[in-house]
Structure formats: structure tokens, C-alpha cells
Amino acid sequence: MSGSADYSFADLVDLQELQKLQDTFSSTTGLATSVTLPDGTVLSTSGWTDFCASFHRKSVIGRQRCLESDREIFRAASQSDDFVIHKCHNGLFAAAMSIRVEGADLATLVVSQVFFEEPDEHYFRKQARELGFDEESYLEAVRKVPVVDKRDFYNNARFLGSIAKIISSLWLQNKRQKVLDEQLQYERNRMTTIFQNSGDAMRIIGKDFKIIDQNKQMELLSGVTAADAIGRLCFNSFHHPFCGTDRCILRRIQSGEARIEAQMEMARNDGRQIFVSLTSTPFIDEQGNVTGVIEIFRDITEEKQMEEKLRYLSLHDALTGLFNRAYFEEEMGRLTVARHGPVSIIVCDVDALKIINDTLGHDTGDEYLRAAAEALKKAFRTTDCVARVGGDEFATVLPSTDNEVAEDICSRIRQQVAEYNRQHPGIPLSLSIGRATTGDPAVSLSELYREADSNMYREKLLNRVSKHNAVIEAVMAALRKRGFITEGRTARLQSLAEIIGKAVGLSDAKIAELRLLARFCDIGMVGIPDRVLLKQEPLTPAEKLTIQRHCEIGHRIALTIPELSPIAESILKHHEWWDGTGYPLGLRGEDIPVECRIQAIVDAYDAITRDEPGRRALSAAATAQELRQWAGSRFDPDLVNIFVHDVLPQLGSGH
Known part of the structure; x- marks a missing residue:
């Protein structure tokens, strides 16, 4: 908490209410009151006599005497826990009580401008001449100053001292409240700064599903400006798949969930789909009530795309776009003859690839492999697992495929190769093909693959001379x-x-x-x-x-x-x-x-x-x-x- 010196007396006192209090006291007791600051400045007055208001405070010498008196009475009051009695330099008596908070004397509450006995007119005539006043007018003002019983005056002073303590207590309460308000405002400003300048998109949704606020990043993410979003239903601004379901974010937060994290695809108003990471927490008011939800979004579209690309690359051959050996082996491990039989495996090897790489370069060899892959894609169904399992070798495993169907597929492969060569005269595309089929659960797919590969190699040897000549x-x-x-x-x-x-x-x-x-x-x-x-x-x-x-x-x-x-x-x-x-x-x-x-x-x-x-x-x-x-x-x-x-x-x- 800040010290009392951080605020002045006037910062935390309702001066209008204080003035009313002084006026009531003065009208009731006939006594003058004032509040004086440490430097002698009179902050407020009530019931002052002409003797002070019209003479002493209007004279240079008199005003100086008043100021010195005010300072003296402040110092005296600050050194006492009770009220003090003081005679001012102009001859009047006053009682003063310090308004003290946490050891700091902020002001002095004064009841003043009285005599305890009839004034000595000879003394005041002399003072009138010193101050340059008309003697008769000055004496007339002196005669109007109340002459009070000292005991009654002390009682009134004690009462006013109690008021001073009440004012001190109120000032302290006000100060504490002001500190809390300032801290709260600081936190609000800090949170607003964090909210608006966050690198993540953020919005606050009320319990009526309407957007209370959103930051600049949210505007960029959703494509909806704050002016168009605030006050609108959240799902009309930025729609996610949980809206209108039992997984509604706001409903779950209202039901007691403290934090919700999810990744999802969301729709912008311009129709573009983006992937986001969403973190949702309760929006709580000053009384601790959940009045809505704070949603924090982060655009992970590029991350998702990269993730999908990496996943694709982990399962596919980068050159041909077919499945890779890892996926093929995974598929081989997943299938069983007992559940998916009969099973057929077809193995194809690209002939003369080394010659093409050596003569026309690896770029042409890569084109040759892509041509082989395209021929295989056209020969198989889109659901078949066609994979590049080696540098020049392709394979596929076909569940529920008997010998006759496998032979038909091999014929389609040869037809596609022939069609490619018809459309692309030059070095001919040539594939050696081997196949194997089994319905026997005792035969493993690894054995079946070796049989198909052996049959492919046998065809390669039988046709080697003719293919080389070609x-x-x-x-x-x-x-x-x-x-x-x-x-x-x-x-x-x-x-x-x-x-x-x-x-x-x-x-x-x-x-x-x-x-x-x-x-x-x-x-x-x-x-x-x-x-x-x-x-x-x-x-x-x-x-x-x-x-x-x-x-x-x-x-x-x-x-x-x-x-x-x-x-x-x-x-x-x-x-x-x-x-x-x-x-x-x-x-x-x-x-x-x-x-x-x-x-x-x-x-x-x-x-x-x-x-x-x-x-x-x-x-x-x-x-x-x-x-x-x-x-x-x-x-x-x-x-x-x-x-x-x-x-x-x-x-x-x-x-």
C-alpha cells in the first residue's frame, strides 16, 4: 500500500461535505472553524468574525501574523495526541486537533477567534494603529468577538477533536480504497495491454453468447473487425464445430470446467478454413462469478499442413507419390490370409533403369520411374496399396484377390505399359512382373512376397536379352x-x-x-x-x-x-x-x-x-x-x- 504522503488531505476528503460539517458546527456553537494545511494555507472556514476576516487577513502585517500563528498551532497540534490551546499573534484564542493518518499530520482542524475574558480595548487600540486600521471600526469588530467560558470552549474543542479523528479514519479508508482502485485500474490497464497486444487471437464471450471484446489478432484471424464482432453472437463471427453441440465451450465452462484445450478447423466469414489451437478459460467478474468465457486462438494452419505433409512423406515415396516400403510392410503386417484370403501379391521391376540413368541421366531415370508408377496406378484401383519398395521395384498386396483376378491385373499393367510406349516413342518402358496367390492360412505373407519376387526375377531372366536388345x-x-x-x-x-x-x-x-x-x-x-x-x-x-x-x-x-x-x-x-x-x-x-x-x-x-x-x-x-x-x-x-x-x-x- 502507498504511504499517506502520496496523497494530500484534499485528495481524499469531500471538501463540500466537510464545509457542511463546519457550517453546522459554527451555526450551533457560534464558534469559528477552519482547516489548515501544514504550510499554513487555510483550506476551508466557517463562522469567521470580521475581526479576522475583514481586518487581520486584509492587512499585510496582520496576514503575516495569522500565517505564523497557523503554522505554530499546526506544529503544536502535530506534537500532541489531544487538542491544544493557542493564542494567536493578533490576540485571539484557538483550539486545534491534528488530522493524523499513519503517523503523518495532513491538516489541522481549528476552532478559534474567541476571548476567554473581556478584551483590553487599550491594547487593541494600539494594535489598530500598528496595523493601520481605523480605531473605532477595529474596536467595533473586537467587541463582536465572542467571549466564552473556557470550560465550554474546551468541551467544544474535545468534540471537534473527535470529529478530527473521524475525518482521519475516513481519510484512511478513502486512501485504502483509492489504492485498491488504482491497483485495480493498473491491473485492468495491464490486462488490456496484454489482451490487445497478445500474439494470440483472443475474444471474450458473455453468457448470452455475445462477444464482449476481441483483440487485433482476433480481427486478423477471423477476418471480422471488432466493430462488427462486439455485440454479435460468437458463432456468427467465428464458427467452430462445437457450436450448438453438447461440447459447446461456453456451456462446459459454465458447468465448471476450468480449462478447455482443443485443436480444430474453423470457418472464417470469407469461407476460408483454418486450423486453430483453442484454449478456453472462465471470464470472472469482480465478485468471482463466471460471466462468460475467454477464448484464445492460435493459427496452426501451417503447422497442420506441415504435419500432414510429413505424415504423407512418412507413408509415401517422394518421387512417385505411391506408398513407400514402410507403409507396404505395415500393410503386410496388418493383413492375414485367415481373415482376408485369398491374398495376392504382385511385384514389378523396372527393366534397364541403370542404362537409362547412365545414358540420359538420373533426371530422365526419375521420369522413367514416374511413368512406371503412373502405369501401375491406372492398372490398380485407387484403394489398392501400390508401393515403391526399392529403387526400381514396385509391389502391391491385394486382399480378397484370387489367382484369376491377379492375372487380370497383370494383363492391365502390360496394357498400360504398351499404351505408354505407344504415346512415348523412344526408349521403351519395360516392366518384369511376378505374382503369387494363396488361400492357405499357413502361408505367411512374407513367404508369398518372396514367391512373387522370385517369379518376377524369373521373367526378367527369360526376357533379358530381348529387353536389352530393345x-x-x-x-x-x-x-x-x-x-x-x-x-x-x-x-x-x-x-x-x-x-x-x-x-x-x-x-x-x-x-x-x-x-x-x-x-x-x-x-x-x-x-x-x-x-x-x-x-x-x-x-x-x-x-x-x-x-x-x-x-x-x-x-x-x-x-x-x-x-x-x-x-x-x-x-x-x-x-x-x-x-x-x-x-x-x-x-x-x-x-x-x-x-x-x-x-x-x-x-x-x-x-x-x-x-x-x-x-x-x-x-x-x-x-x-x-x-x-x-x-x-x-x-x-x-x-x-x-x-x-x-x-x-x-x-x-x-x-
Whole structure:
């Protein structure tokens, strides 16, 4: 509680009521009263005589004497617990009682302006002259000052002292009430500040379901301004699913629940749905009665969306949108043959995905996987659990599905794959499919899955060659479509490679590999972007490095295809030069396979003996000179000699 010095006497006293009290006392007793402050200021008066009011208080010297007297009587009263008698400097008597609260003297209640015996007119004539008053008028005022019995005066003084104590008590009560009021106002202001500046949306609803108040955040959350919301029914402003049900927030609070927490979806007036976290507590008045409810909302729409996204990601494959392996295994654990039989499992594996990743890049491989996923989605019902269970493997478990229905689904998968390939010519989409069905409760779904996977792998092995051939043909067709290779050039290169191989004395097996290399040495070009591969202007250093990558790409392709694996190393090294300045490994001399050294001469011969835009074909003599010029740097010099002396004459003037 604040100290008494924090408030003045006048702050906590009804001065009008005090004046009435003084007037009643003065009219009843004929005595003058006043209330004086510590500095001598007279706060209120009643029944004052002309002797004081019209003379002493109007004179400079007299007023100064009065002020000094008032201060003296205040000091005297403040040092006593009872009233004190004091004679003022102008010759009148007064009784005073301090109005004291908690040890602080706030004012003095004074009854004054009396004589206890007839006044000495000779003394007052002299005083009139000192103060500059007309003697006769001054004496006339003196004669009007009451002469009272000292005992009666003391009794009146005691009565007035009791009044002073009552005033002190009332002042203290008023002070305490004022402190409480100020504290209450402070708390109200603080709560209003918290309410209005809270980061959460808040509103107060009365027991009549009408909104009493809402803060700025509530306006932003609900889309309804305070002007439009206050006084309206709460459910017309911001509607939640509990409205009108036995879970009504206000009803539950009125029934005694102290705190309600919930998460829900709510509707704004503009129709937008948002997720909120709601905390509700009773709204209590100053008497402790529950008069409504305080609702605190926090927008958790983004959190909910993120939660749903995380939940979706925890159950789905991010690339294809199908269920993931974790969900598939959960589904496998949930189902039983005894309750859901017969049960079928279908397993699908994407063929040649590694080739696609190595040739066209992982982005294209991802598109290939998405295409496979779309084909599977179309073949199955939306309620079926179709999952990506591995990098290139998909599976589904089908309750209440017999062998015949499972076979129909496999047929639909093949139809969807065929339809995709019809609409997307190029590298064909190919799936190996395996299925297994059981109605025997003794067979676990894990065993059934292994059977389906084994059947899928068997199909993959049976069709491996044809599927690889299809991929190879698709890659070569893509290069032909881009104009990089032609059937005529491929045939020329194979024929020339065979002639050189025989001239060198290679075995039939090596010559067969030479022919294969001549056909597929540049298969890796399928992985080079058109903007680089088909560029007419000179290549930048970075673009040259991109072109050189075709050796590595072709090497990876060949390793994945059994038919090409024997020439995989030759595909990697067919651009190495005799002096070690080739690529990609910088091999030199006889470290370079002979097939690659022969292929280098074959490529060069075919290029310089055919007309090209801006360049005419060389003659036989010029061709020989050109090849000799590069012997020992680009080409194996021994092979160049054999080619010039033994092979070139066989080719004739038309090369």
C-alpha cells in the first residue's frame, strides 16, 4: 500500500461535505472553524468574525501574523495526541486537533477567534494603529468577538477533536480504497495491454453468447473487425464445430470446467478454413462469478499442413507419390490370409533403369520411374496399396484377390505399359512382373512376397536379352533421329575395321569385336545434350569436356548389356592417342588396346574421304599423306604403315 504522503488531505476528503460539517458546527456553537494545511494555507472556514476576516487577513502585517500563528498551532497540534490551546499573534484564542493518518499530520482542524475574558480595548487600540486600521471600526469588530467560558470552549474543542479523528479514519479508508482502485485500474490497464497486444487471437464471450471484446489478432484471424464482432453472437463471427453441440465451450465452462484445450478447423466469414489451437478459460467478474468465457486462438494452419505433409512423406515415396516400403510392410503386417484370403501379391521391376540413368541421366531415370508408377496406378484401383519398395521395384498386396483376378491385373499393367510406349516413342518402358496367390492360412505373407519376387526375377531372366536388345535399338534409334549416326556410315566403318583387322592378322573373334566396336563406339553420345552434340559453332572448353564424357557413358552402358560387355573397355578407350594426349585416361602407345588404335584410323579415314559441308573429300594420295602426318602422335605408326601399304590399295580410287 502507498504511504499517506502520496496523497494530500484534499485528495481524499469531500471538501463540500466537510464545509457542511463546519457550517453546522459554527451555526450551533457560534464558534469559528477552519482547516489548515501544514504550510499554513487555510483550506476551508466557517463562522469567521470580521475581526479576522475583514481586518487581520486584509492587512499585510496582520496576514503575516495569522500565517505564523497557523503554522505554530499546526506544529503544536502535530506534537500532541489531544487538542491544544493557542493564542494567536493578533490576540485571539484557538483550539486545534491534528488530522493524523499513519503517523503523518495532513491538516489541522481549528476552532478559534474567541476571548476567554473581556478584551483590553487599550491594547487593541494600539494594535489598530500598528496595523493601520481605523480605531473605532477595529474596536467595533473586537467587541463582536465572542467571549466564552473556557470550560465550554474546551468541551467544544474535545468534540471537534473527535470529529478530527473521524475525518482521519475516513481519510484512511478513502486512501485504502483509492489504492485498491488504482491497483485495480493498473491491473485492468495491464490486462488490456496484454489482451490487445497478445500474439494470440483472443475474444471474450458473455453468457448470452455475445462477444464482449476481441483483440487485433482476433480481427486478423477471423477476418471480422471488432466493430462488427462486439455485440454479435460468437458463432456468427467465428464458427467452430462445437457450436450448438453438447461440447459447446461456453456451456462446459459454465458447468465448471476450468480449462478447455482443443485443436480444430474453423470457418472464417470469407469461407476460408483454418486450423486453430483453442484454449478456453472462465471470464470472472469482480465478485468471482463466471460471466462468460475467454477464448484464445492460435493459427496452426501451417503447422497442420506441415504435419500432414510429413505424415504423407512418412507413408509415401517422394518421387512417385505411391506408398513407400514402410507403409507396404505395415500393410503386410496388418493383413492375414485367415481373415482376408485369398491374398495376392504382385511385384514389378523396372527393366534397364541403370542404362537409362547412365545414358540420359538420373533426371530422365526419375521420369522413367514416374511413368512406371503412373502405369501401375491406372492398372490398380485407387484403394489398392501400390508401393515403391526399392529403387526400381514396385509391389502391391491385394486382399480378397484370387489367382484369376491377379492375372487380370497383370494383363492391365502390360496394357498400360504398351499404351505408354505407344504415346512415348523412344526408349521403351519395360516392366518384369511376378505374382503369387494363396488361400492357405499357413502361408505367411512374407513367404508369398518372396514367391512373387522370385517369379518376377524369373521373367526378367527369360526376357533379358530381348529387353536389352530393345534398349540398345532404342538408344541407336535416338542417335539416328538426332542425325549423329547413319546406317550407311556404320556399315562402312564395320567393313573397313574388318579389312584392317585381317590385314593385321587378328583372330575371327577379335575381328567380330572390331565390327561391334565400329557400330557402338559412340553409343555414349545418347547422353550428351543436343545443345552441345548438334552445335554448329566452335565448342567452348566446357562443351568439349561434355562431349568427351560420351566415352564414360558408353562404357557404363556396355557394362550393363551382356551383348556389349566384351567391348566395354574398348568403348571407354577408343579416343586415346598414341602420344598420350587423348582422353579420357591419357593412355599412350601399346597400352591402348589394338582395337581402339584401329578404330581411330577407321574414324579418321571415313571422315577425310567423304565430302562434308565446307570441305571436299581427299584423294588417295592426300589421304595417305594425312594419315602419315598423324602417325606417332595420334595414330600407331605401324598400323598407319600397314593401312597405307596393304589396305589403302585394296580400297581403290573410290576409297
